[in-house]
Amino acid sequence: MKEIKFLGAPMLSASMADTVNHIESKIAAGEFLQHVVVNVAKLVNMRKDRELAESVNACDVINIDGMGVVWGARLCGHHVPERVAGVDLFHNLLAMSARRGFPIYLLGAKHEVVAKTTDVVKEMYPGLDVAGYHHGYFWDDEAAVVQAIRESGAKLLFVAITSPKKENFINKWKDQLGVDFVMGVGGTFDVVAGKVKRAPVWMQNAGLEWLYRVIQEPGRMWKRYLVTNSRFAWLLVKERFRGARTEAS
Structure with a gap:
């Protein structure tokens, strides 16, 4: 688990197995961990959204989710063993929690989606203790939801809310x-509940999950990915050029 800095942001050069083992050991020791994944869109948005950048930088574990970031970091000379996708890490941590008896809490999405997700993961991981769940539309009374989570006895909390709301919520309330x-x-709960299909594995490996999402939701996604991917490409060119100049000097 080595920390690197890419496009001004800290992140871990780590495998899935290393990440899960690290998280498991910290939970077993009762040590708090705040986790986040970074992808192309988040790295771009962090440069203009100070609160998001602060929330991400405050995390203890920052994994790379997105082949664009993996390839970009490698292009700039960083060793990155693999992508640690958030949805895959979620499933790995549920399996670990079921094995270790760690109770979990699911927060986010619509009520019917998080309820369905709860049913699905209980069936997928026999023995998994879901201490509670709540939908993601609670902004008029955040403190009550935080209290419910605290009183549930959960050891792991998974927050399925869009960025930057989830990062800022976690950072704001982490101590409580x-x-x-x-x-x-x-959007992991939407995938688990069957509301949204995940891209085929070959598209995931080719870094084309963003395209699959655009195909599924063109009206909502095309502009977002056009803007963020274009900005990321320009930032990558500048970063690579800066590295080349440093090597030359």
């Missing part, structure tokens, strides 16, 4: 959640 581990998982 009463859990040992908290992770933002974005």
Whole structure:
């Protein structure tokens, strides 16, 4: 687990197995971990959103989710063993929690989606203790939701809310959640509940998950990815050029 800095942001050069083992050991020791994944869109948005950047930088574990970031970091000379996708890490941590008897809490999405997700993960991981769940539309009374999480006895909290809301919520309330581990998982509940299909594996490996999302939701996604991907490409060119100049000197 080595920390690197890419495009001005800290992140870990780590494998999935290393990440899961690290998280498991910290939870077992009762040590709090705030987790986040970074992808192309988040790296771009962090440069203009100071609160998001502060929330990400405050995390203890920052994994690379997105082949664009993996390839970009490698192009700039960093060793990155693999992508640690948030949805895959979520499933790995549920399997670990079921094995270790760690209770979890699911927060986010619509009520019917998080309820369905709860049913699905209980079936997928026999023995998994879901201490509680709540939908993601609670902004008029955040303190009550935080209290419910704290009183549930959960050790792991998964927050399926869009960025930057989830990062800022976690960073704001982390000291009052009463859990040992908290992770933002974005649209993962929609995938687990079967509301949204995940891209085929070949598209994931080719770094084309963003394109699959655009195909599924063109009206909402095309502009977002056009802007962020274009900005990321320009930032990558500048970073590579800066590295080349440093090597030359």
